[in-house]
Amino acid sequence: MDKKIINKNQKGFTLLEILVSLSLFTLAIILATSMYSLSQRSYNKGAGKGELVQNARVSLDRISRELRQSVDIVTVLPETDSNPLNPPAAEIFFQDGHDASQITYLRYYLDGTDLKRSRVVYYFATEPATYVAYNGIDQFGDPPEESITEDRVVGEYFNQLQFWGSSGLVHVSLALEKGQDSFNITSSIFKRN
Numbered sequence: 001m002d003k004k005i006i007n008k009n010q011k012g013f014t015l016l017e018i019l020v021s022l023s024l025f026t027l028a029i030i031l032a033t034s035m036y037s038l039s040q041r042s043y044n045k046g047a048g049k050g051e052l053v054q055n056a057r058v059s060l061d062r063i064s065r066e067l068r069q070s071v072d073i074v075t076v077l078p079e080t081d082s083n084p085l086n087p088p089a090a091e092i093f094f095q096d097g098h099d100a101s102q103i104t105y106l107r108y109y110l111d112g113t114d115l116k117r118s119r120v121v122y123y124f125a126t127e128p129a130t131y132v133a134y135n136g137i138d139q140f141g142d143p144p145e146e147s148i149t150e151d152r153v154v155g156e157y158f159n160q161l162q163f164w165g166s167s168g169l170v171h172v173s174l175a176l177e178k179g180q181d182s183f184n185i186t187s188s189i190f191k192r193n
Helices: 015-068
Strands: 092-095 105-111 114-124 127-132 145-155 158-166 169-178 181-190
Touching: 015 092, 015 145, 015 169, 015 181, 105 158, 114 158
Parallel strands: none
Antiparallel strands: 092 105, 105 114, 114 127, 114 145, 158 169, 169 181
């Protein structure tokens, strides 16, 4: 019979060594998870702010381009944004200058948190295919009829839209908010036409 001889000099891991190594491994996992969670929160915050900035930039570029080309700004704008008796306009309505063959108007306004852009035309019932000025009158002294040919969302997360200015200079202020992130921007636009 072969007997196995146990060498008393051979050692395995002691309970204390196993507990210390498990504690170190657990601590390393907790630190890695915390770092990942922190970086994920930072990324999400930056992405949310970036979305607001991008939304404001695209919307302001569109409004600026169309205002510069406008034929006539219909909205009566206050000269400053600091007069409580005459606050800035919350929307703007102007004649589009992109198509000289048709008289059309554009309106920018907020619908909840959405920035909307409407294309509006005016016509007389006797000639519905001919667009006229918003303040025109027919031979009977009647005003034209209004038709909205397009009404769509051009921006999201808006909580404020303001316009003021004079002498062909229009100031625009946009405020956006999504969750805990917010972004404000103000710009000035010279009307070319």
